[in-house]
């Protein structure tokens with residue numbers, strides 16, 4: 491089988507924004523795999539060749555369930571959720587008798603985002619290319635695409651690092667421009683796991699979930715991160731197992747001068763949910779525990 495160049499995304503270092511692979515004159519519609527042209531939602535989507543060979547890959551060791559063959563096919567099974575910043579779809583990748591489901595998060599062009607928000611979250615991340623910086627500031631189409639791609643890169647990077655550290659986050663399978671493909675958290679027949687916010691746990695279930703939440707937040711803190719947008723909507727519970735999602739804005743506590751505030755807010759938001767379910771979840775105690783875990787903080 492011909493070998494194609496593969497990149498891995500398991501570095502620990504600062505990262506720079508790669509030069510986007512499009513030009514400003516390209517069609518800027520976010521086309522799915524295999525349907526670059528003639529995009530029409532009314533037509534059934536045909537399976538296309540797997541995009542894995544041409545994408546950046548998640549960290550090693552690649553889990554056994556990941557289908558890496560260039561002879562595999564991808565089938566879009568439709569949108570799971572349209573969010574503010576991205577659309578999440580279900581995708582089925584198959585090779586021979588073997589098939590897996592994945593969640594595909596496609597970042598939108600950032601028409602809606604305020605620059606100060608980008609600036610706040612992206613502080614501490616290096617943007618070397620001044621042309622891209624100017625385009626982002628001026629909010630040209632090119633600049634918006636750069637920003638959308640940058641958020642996808644940021645989430646892929648954070649997921650890669652956290653997954654490698656053993657945190658309960660989806661395995662990031664691949665990154666291709668503004669499209670991030672990751673482990674699907676849900677049933678084998680494609681029903682996504684409920685968000686924590688949708689659950690009505692018994693006191694003992696709530697206590698167990700709070701324990702799992704503390705564990706995953708400790709893994710983040712060990713890597714220097716806080717979630718940055720933590721709420722009961724960004725936590726999935728798959729048959730009792732808690733999985734943290736939606737991490738593009740994860741805050742580097744060491745590099746970001748507002749890190750402490752983000753950490754405190756995350757703790758307050760999530761502790762409020764658990765406190766309302768009868769759990770003794772003290773936000774200040776959780777914040778201090780996590781802060782003491784951050785390398786070189788304080």
Ligand SMILES: Nc1ncnc2c1ncn2[C@@H]1O[C@H](COP(=O)(O)OP(=O)(O)OP(=O)(O)O)[C@@H](O)[C@H]1O
Pocket residue numbers: 570571572573574575576577578593595660672673674675676682683685723724735736737
């Ligand atoms: N890996 C996954 N497995 C299963 N479902 C997922 C996965 N990732 C995301 N989802 C579903 O898609 C929804 C939106 O994902 P996410 O929170 O990452 O995107 P978002 O654009 O920030 O959405 P929102 O604006 O609602 O916060 C999740 O609440 C969840 O229901």
Ligand SMILES: [Mg+2]
Pocket residue numbers: 573723724736
């Ligand atoms: Mg979300």
